[in-house]
Amino acid sequence: MAPLDWLLSEMKTLTSSAPSEYAPRLPRQRPARDTGRVLVLNATYEPINVCSVRRAAILLLKEKAEMIERSDSELRSERQVLARPIVIRLRLYVNVPRDSSKRKITRRAVFARDGWACQYCGTRSSLTVDHVIPRSKGGLSTWENIVASCAPCNRRKADRLPAQINMHPRKSPRVPGPHVFITVATQKIPAAWLQWLPAEAA
Numbered sequence: 001m002a003p004l005d006w007l008l009s010e011m012k013t014l015t016s017s018a019p020s021e022y023a024p025r026l027p028r029q030r031p032a033r034d035t036g037r038v039l040v041l042n043a044t045y046e047p048i049n050v051c052s053v054r055r056a057a058i059l060l061l062k063e064k065a066e067m068i069e070r071s072d073s074e075l076r077s078e079r080q081v082l083a084r085p086i087v088i089r090l091r092l093y094v095n096v097p098r099d100s101s102k103r104k105i106t107r108r109a110v111f112a113r114d115g116w117a118c119q120y121c122g123t124r125s126s127l128t129v130d131h132v133i134p135r136s137k138g139g140l141s142t143w144e145n146i147v148a149s150c151a152p153c154n155r156r157k158a159d160r161l162p163a164q165i166n167m168h169p170r171k172s173p174r175v176p177g178p179h180v181f182i183t184v185a186t187q188k189i190p191a192a193w194l195q196w197l198p199a200e201a202a
């Protein structure tokens with residue numbers, strides 16, 4: 001499979017296996033068979049994706065990727081032993097679509113982009129998503145028109161335009177960078193990933 005095909009199929013896997021955005025955010029115990037996630041860097045060392053340990057092992061064994069960070073534990077199959085990967089780098093440059101605007105807008109991704117804070121009052125509780133230009137006034141469901149908002153601000157603003165009620169988002173909403181999707185694809189960012197991610201992802 002060409003690297004780009006692989007990347008796209010892996011992204012599909014990620015979307016479908018992401019925790020339900022409506023599920024309560026309870027501390028969850030990882031099932032014992034969950035082998036965690038691996039950060040994937042492009043040939044340029046730019047972080048581009050997150051994949052399963054199994055997928056990473058296949059890429060390493062096929063020499064499509066190289067090991068950048070490994071853990072002390074090992075993966076064993078009948079014939080091979082491989083250090084468990086934490087960060088891998090693709091040997092061939094993959095042209096990642098810059099256009100994150102095509103990526104699915106989820107509540108978690110909006111919250112992560114907005115720093116898990118209401119964009120009107122700054123509170124971090126009771127977060128919802130708000131259409132800056134209300135849908136009833138023709139506002140679209142795009143990254144540029146959706147912000148994190150606490151429930152009280154959302155109710156107060158209702159279906160009014162920002163200027164009508166003088167409620168403007170603190171930062172004008174934009175399409176998030178790829179690190180936002182990396183952040184939301186995993187329960188917790190492993191310490192070994194941090195040096196490869198932009199500071200705002202930590």
Ligand SMILES: [Zn+2]
Nearest residue numbers: 118121150153
């Ligand atoms: Zn608020």
